[in-house]
Amino acid sequence: MIPVSGYGGQTVAVLGLGRSGRATAKALVAGGAQVIAWDDSATGRDAAEAEGIEIRDLTRNGAYDGVSALIVSPGIPHLYPAPNPAVAAAWDAGVPVDNDIGLFFQSYATDDWDGFDITPKVIAVTGSNGKSTTSALIHHILTTVGRPTQLAGNIGRGVLDIDPAIDGEVVVLELSSYQTDLARSLTPDVAILTNLSPDHLDRHGGLGGYFAAKRRLFAEGGPDRAIVGVDENEGRYLANQLSTAMSDDRVIRISSGQKLDGEGWNVFARKGFLSEYRKGRQVANIDLRPIAGLPGAHNHQNACAAYAACRTLGIAPRVIENAMQSYPGLAHRSQLIAERNGVRVINDSKATNVDSAAKALQAFRNIRWICGGLQKEGGLDAIIPHLDHVAKAYVIGREAEDFARQLTGVDAEICTTMDRAVAIALAEAQEGDTVLLAPACASFDQYDNFEKRGDAFVDAVNDVLANKG
The missing domain is CATH 3.40.50.720 (NAD(P)-binding Rossmann-like Domain)
Structure with a gap:
């Protein structure tokens, strides 16, 4: 405590x-x-x-x-x-x-730190998608290399539940917009914005308020290093606001899908390869494709953020790469549940909005897509361009009929319940297909949270496969 x-x-x-x-x-x-x-x-x-x-x-x-x-x-x-x-x-x-985040930052440092050889650090991760994976991956890398670390916030333990710092420790915090919006004290050593897409708009009075809540981690906190995803305009704006010049290496720009040029500190992933550039020169390269716990471009963006954070701590690229190889992934986030007769089953129940579901759909081919739930503001228009890999959609939830109606150009079956959707999807799946739960919706019409929804999916999959022998 x-x-x-x-x-x-x-x-x-x-x-x-x-x-x-x-x-x-x-x-x-x-x-x-x-x-x-x-x-x-x-x-x-x-x-x-x-x-x-x-x-x-x-x-x-x-x-x-x-x-x-x-x-x-x-x-x-x-x-x-x-x-x-x-x-x-x-x-x-x-x-x-x-809130408790503000209390943590005002209370974490104590007089005991004067006797430490290495001052403890706090890495804070925010963003619309990828926060949990990025936080867990940083924690995994630090644990693997023998650096004392604790994981807290929206993942792991509550921020005030963790143990007092020890010499050289790194606390990794996943922080939601709900947490950054109100905290009076925000002073991480390293702050990360993974990306930004519309979410929680009613809670923040619109997209501008939502971004402002995320931005507070950087504007109020003044971190020593800022790691910013620049695949959206908000991230580009934030990186520009924090930099005094292109060569200012206090800001590390990250991206998935585009090469980042310039004299600054850049980490990006393209075609499955992570590259680190400093002062216009490549200093490291990692092949992310064989890492089972990080499938798809969205996870490659998470890998860039985690890699950059660990580099700020002085950890060598090859040491980071070796640690990434053993990362097991998180439950409910592109989690491989089963593989039978050439059919993979993936649980991405955490894909609670259109943007995160779109990223999951881009990560796989020949998809039997289980989707639906309590729709968020904005509808499904933004996901329509990403349905080219979907062989069929199996729609669950209270709003299943309306959800299916919006999926123009896709064969969609209204299943309503998880058990029915899983049974039909697995029965129709062929070798090379992926049965993917990526709902693009909140879970609250049928489940208490996305974890319960993911657990129901896993149970349904296991029941079907057990009956098949």
Whole structure:
């Protein structure tokens, strides 16, 4: 646990009592604060009260009397589409609002660091797609080469749940826009933007607000190194804003699919090969194609980001390459589930938006595509140009009929349930085909989260294959 500093002897309110909120409350108490808390759910309040956390309705008059700060859990809206009433009450009372990410950055460094030979570092990863894979890959490389490391944030442990730093340690944080948007302190040593595509637009008041939330990691934090995906205009803009000149190697530009020219520090992947260029000269080259845990161009972009991060730590290219070879991949992210009679089965349940699903569709050929769920704003127009590898779509979810109607030029069967979609897709698959779950939608119409959806897919696949013998 990271005891929260700066609030000793003060009263701090916590809003939201899920895993993150309860961990925040404990870390505040460990730092000497008195904690009061609220959750809109009676279940959350009861669970927290059972752990000894004092419950107070933060929406009633006078709730913030004597309160020094309000700490808000990531899932709770603080501005768009409308602020939570407890957040609005904190504004009216003049109480500063923060989140656990802000508390982490203000509390992680301690006086103990003065005795370390190598100062600990924090690598923070954000972006629309690829955050988890990039974070996990960095952590895997560091672990493989023997560098002490912890993985936290949106993946692994909560940021305040991790252990205090040891000499030379690197903490890798996956940070969503929900987390970067509100944190008052954002001071990573290395910050990464993988890419940007429309997502969570209602939460951020549109694409501009969404990008602004991501940009805060760089603009507020002032990292020593910024690694920026420049395949979209927002990334090109950010890299330009952070650079004082093309040769400014504090900014590392990364790309999947285009060669990056110029005198700066560039890492890009083309046709399955990762290249590092510095001052206009190539200094390293890695063949990514044999790495089973990183299939497709979208994962090659993740590899570029992870490679660049590890290079900022002084790790040699060949050492990074060797570590990448053993990367197993993440569950629900281009995860190979089975291979039978020349048919591969891939679980990419994390493809919860059109852009991430499009990237998955580009990674494979002869696709039996299981898709559908709760559609996000913008519809499916952006995925239509990427359907040329789809032999047939098998549509699930409450909106299956509407989803299928939008798939112009593709044979689409309305299956509704996962079990039916898997059974039909596997029955119709031929040698050389890939049965791919890449929903392009949120899961909440049928499942609690994308993990549950992915687990249901795996179970359905295993049941079919077991019955086939």
